[in-house]
Amino acid sequence: MARLNPDNEQRARDLIALYPHPRSALIPLLHLLQGQDGYLTPEGMEHLGELVGLEAAEVRGTASFYDMFHTEPVGRYLIAVCTNIACLLQGAYELLEHAQQRLGIAPGGTTADGMFTLEDAECLALCGNAPCATVNWRFFGDLDRARFDDLVSRLASGALDAEVPPHGTLCRVRRTVGVPAAGSSVHGAGGPRAEWHARNGSGPAVPPEAARPGAPADGVADGVELDTAATTQAVAALGRADGGGRR
Amino acid sequence: MTITDAPRIVTARLGRPRSWTLASYLEDGGYDGLRKALSMTPEEVHEAVNVANLLGRGGAGFEAGRKWGMLAEATPVYLVINGDESEPATFKDHMLIESDPHQLIEGALICAYAVRADQVFLYIRGELALGLERLQVALNEAYAYGAVGRSILGSDWSVDVVVHPGAGAYICGEETALLESLEGKRGYPRIKPPFFPAAVGLYGAPTIVNNVETVSNLPWVVREGGDAFAALGEGRSKGTKILALAGHVRRPGNYEIEFAKASFRDLIFDPRLGGGIAGDRDLKAFIPGGVSSPWLGPEHLDVLLANEKIAEVGTMAGSGAVTVMDDTTCSVRAAWRIVRFFHRESCGQCTPCREGGGWVEKILRRIEDGQGRESDLDLLLDVCDNISPGVTWPPAQTTICVLGPSIPPAPASAIKMFRDELYEHIREGRCPFPPDRLPRSMARA
Ligand SMILES: Cc1cc2nc3c(=O)[nH]c(=O)nc-3n(C[C@H](O)[C@H](O)[C@H](O)COP(=O)(O)O)c2cc1C
Ligand code: SF4
Ligand code: FES
Numbered sequence: 001m002a003r004l005n006p007d008n009e010q011r012a013r014d015l016i017a018l019y020p021h022p023r024s025a026l027i028p029l030l031h032l033l034q035g036q037d038g039y040l041t042p043e044g045m046e047h048l049g050e051l052v053g054l055e056a057a058e059v060r061g062t063a064s065f066y067d068m069f070h071t072e073p074v075g076r077y078l079i080a081v082c083t084n085i086a087c088l089l090q091g092a093y094e095l096l097e098h099a100q101q102r103l104g105i106a107p108g109g110t111t112a113d114g115m116f117t118l119e120d121a122e123c124l125a126l127c128g129n130a131p132c133a134t135v136n137w138r139f140f141g142d143l144d145r146a147r148f149d150d151l152v153s154r155l156a157s158g159a160l161d162a163e164v165p166p167h168g169t170l171c172r173v174r175r176t177v178g179v180p181a182a183g184s185s186v187h188g189a190g191g192p193r194a195e196w197h198a199r200n201g202s203g204p205a206v207p208p209e210a211a212r213p214g215a216p217a218d219g220v221a222d223g224v225e226l227d228t229a230a231t232t233q234a235v236a237a238l239g240r241a242d243g244g245g246r247r
Numbered sequence: 248m249t250i251t252d253a254p255r256i257v258t259a260r261l262g263r264p265r266s267w268t269l270a271s272y273l274e275d276g277g278y279d280g281l282r283k284a285l286s287m288t289p290e291e292v293h294e295a296v297n298v299a300n301l302l303g304r305g306g307a308g309f310e311a312g313r314k315w316g317m318l319a320e321a322t323p324v325y326l327v328i329n330g331d332e333s334e335p336a337t338f339k340d341h342m343l344i345e346s347d348p349h350q351l352i353e354g355a356l357i358c359a360y361a362v363r364a365d366q367v368f369l370y371i372r373g374e375l376a377l378g379l380e381r382l383q384v385a386l387n388e389a390y391a392y393g394a395v396g397r398s399i400l401g402s403d404w405s406v407d408v409v410v411h412p413g414a415g416a417y418i419c420g421e422e423t424a425l426l427e428s429l430e431g432k433r434g435y436p437r438i439k440p441p442f443f444p445a446a447v448g449l450y451g452a453p454t455i456v457n458n459v460e461t462v463s464n465l466p467w468v469v470r471e472g473g474d475a476f477a478a479l480g481e482g483r484s485k486g487t488k489i490l491a492l493a494g495h496v497r498r499p500g501n502y503e504i505e506f507a508k509a510s511f512r513d514l515i516f517d518p519r520l521g522g523g524i525a526g527d528r529d530l531k532a533f534i535p536g537g538v539s540s541p542w543l544g545p546e547h548l549d550v551l552l553a554n555e556k557i558a559e560v561g562t563m564a565g566s567g568a569v570t571v572m573d574d575t576t577c578s579v580r581a582a583w584r585i586v587r588f589f590h591r592e593s594c595g596q597c598t599p600c601r602e603g604g605g606w607v608e609k610i611l612r613r614i615e616d617g618q619g620r621e622s623d624l625d626l627l628l629d630v631c632d633n634i635s636p637g638v639t640w641p642p643a644q645t646t647i648c649v650l651g652p653s654i655p656p657a658p659a660s661a662i663k664m665f666r667d668e669l670y671e672h673i674r675e676g677r678c679p680f681p682p683d684r685l686p687r688s689m690a691r692a
Contacts, residue, residue, distance in 0.1 A: 026431030067415030086493035123335035181396035182405035
């Protein structure tokens with residue numbers, strides 16, 4: 001696949017409709033494209049350019065600035081091992097060295113079967129659970145060699161498929177309401193957004209929700225029940241139930 | 248004992264079952280702050296925040312109320328929440344986004360109401376996939392509940408909120424780079440002046456940029472009043488602060504502590520907080536406010552945790568990231584890794600930052616690898632001086648943003664505090680700490 005498929009193209013139009021200027025949607029669109037193909041193809045970037053009114057080179061110019069975007073194929077699982085200061089102090093380089101041996105690749109490399117890419121990453125904001133890694137941006141903290149091996153085996157066997165989607169998938173939750181739900185174009189009628197949408201035949205994705213004060217919404221999670229057992233121990237550092245450290 | 252019984256403000260709901268859901272948020276009085284704000288005028292909300300003296304929690308510590316007061320009169324006005332958290336060893340916003348996204352949304356809405364913003368963007372670091380998912384679910388819930396969108400909570404005020412993912416670039420935490428990124432461009436910081444996005448921001452329109460933790464305080468401030476907030480802490484530093492404690496402590500984690508009442512000693516050693524140095528080793532040094540800040544040693548343990556107190560000893564509170572290093576830590580390796588980060592993340596617009604970072608990184612690496620020369624310390628300081636003349640604190644700036652001037656503090660601290668250790672590397676031809684070599688194949692990128 002190369003260009004956005006029809007479903008993703010509609011998602012792209014919905015995203016563009018959220019912003020006062022189409023170009024602002026470019027990074028979310030690049031994530032969408034990367035989610036479709038696992039990396040950014042030239043045809044895909046050209047398609048994004050058509051959608052937001054940019055040359056393909058301008059799209060690539062933006063994409064190439066950002067570390068999360070890959071213009072070459074990467075493995076199904078991108079394992080990013082943090083080696084920054086807090087993790088370094090907890091043995092991150094030893095962990096990375098072990099990861100290299102376990103996977104048989106150097107940082108930046110991909111295994112021959114296309115399953116794993118390894119990265120030597122900057123701080124992942126999980127420093128309370130150092131050393132840590134992300135797999136396709138899902139967090140795994142308090143790693144050691146054994147836990148790393150276990151993680152790799154579980155990924156390879158598909159046991160973590162629900163937790164860790166294939167590389168490129170960022171946010172599995174769709175927005176269920178369009179802009180301007182608030183009912184006013186911030187640029188006024190005829191401003192850049194209205195004009196652009198008139199030209200491109202798009203608009204708010206979903207009609208604005210009526211205000212229902214008092215009643216919690218249900219079913220708005222768009223089908224994704226986020227079971228985060230494996231990844232959220234990460235954030236529960238404050239007031240640890242065990243009242244003590246892990247060492 | 249100096250740990251006070253001040254209430255937790257931003258982390259009160261942490262650890263509640265499914266704390267990120269609307270149902271759980273409403274059980275704890277969620278959106279009551281917004282409801283109360285809507286019964287006030289925007290000016291009254293702004294005044295409450297002035298009274299609270301809420302300092303920005305993103306690093307610079309600028310008063311939120313004062314920033315809002317600098318907003319240029321024009322339409323539209325944008326509000327952008329900075330959730331790009333990438334400063335090494337900082338992990339507080341990550342936690343707030345994942346565990347209490349509704350608090351963030353409510354805080355952003357209160358801010359939007361006070362500054363009369365026309366649209367709100369929550370710029371969230373791209374790597375925080377779970378946070379992005381939870382926040383988007385929460386926002387969908389909040390729309391359906393009527394807290395966002397048209398006629399908010401039955402009032403005649405309407406505003407839209409957009410969750411916007413970043414894509415992996417530390418520099419996009421700098422507010423003008425963040426705005427460029429939000430415009431769909433490369434994240435190059437903008438040349439100043441204009442110094443404040445409040446004058447010229449997103450698409451050239453007046454824009455308020457506030458940190459996630461900053462606005463997460465607002466529901467409490469509005470509910471309890473600016474006075475109640477200002478009753479906590481002392482001097483300029485009011486309220487509480489999340490300190491992200493990491494490194495060689497028994498209990499790393501985020502701790503919300505009343506400003507100006509506890510010291511670094513409390514944070515690191517109190518059994519309810521850091522619990523002391525892991526393995527009962529000795530404290531060598533600690534980084535008090537993120538890796539851009541000059542380091543402190545054991546003699547500074549009694550400095551109180553307050554922005555101005557930390558500034559008095561020649562460093563900064565920054566984002567509240569405290570990183571502890573025990574006596575097995577190699578200062579060269581630590582400084583090298585920090586500089587390597589800045590070199591990697593430099594956007595490349597300014598020569599001192601783009602080139603200087605690489606030079607300092609190479610020199611530190613060769614010292615660590617046992618290839619250092621006696622003249623290397625002077626050379627390091629000379630390069631640092633070219634990046635930030637005088638190598639003073641706060642740093643002099645030759646560059647478009649302060650990423651460049653963030654390079655010298657770590658190596659300068661290592662040289663100042665552990666000069667003998669650097670010479671030992673050079674004279675012995677190896678690192679005196681185990682393991683004595685960084686893996687050769689690594690760290691080349
Ligand atoms: C290199 C650099 C990185 C920054 N990273 C962040 C960040 O990740 N998060 C943040 O809130 N502020 C960051 N800042 C500070 C912002 O520019 C800005 O001051 C802040 O978001 C304002 O919010 P506050 O007033 O609420 O603190 C960074 C600044 C610089 C120079
Ligand atoms: S100081 Fe560094 S990061 Fe900042 S604008 Fe200059 S080159 Fe870019
Ligand atoms: S230093 Fe590794 S996650 Fe922050």
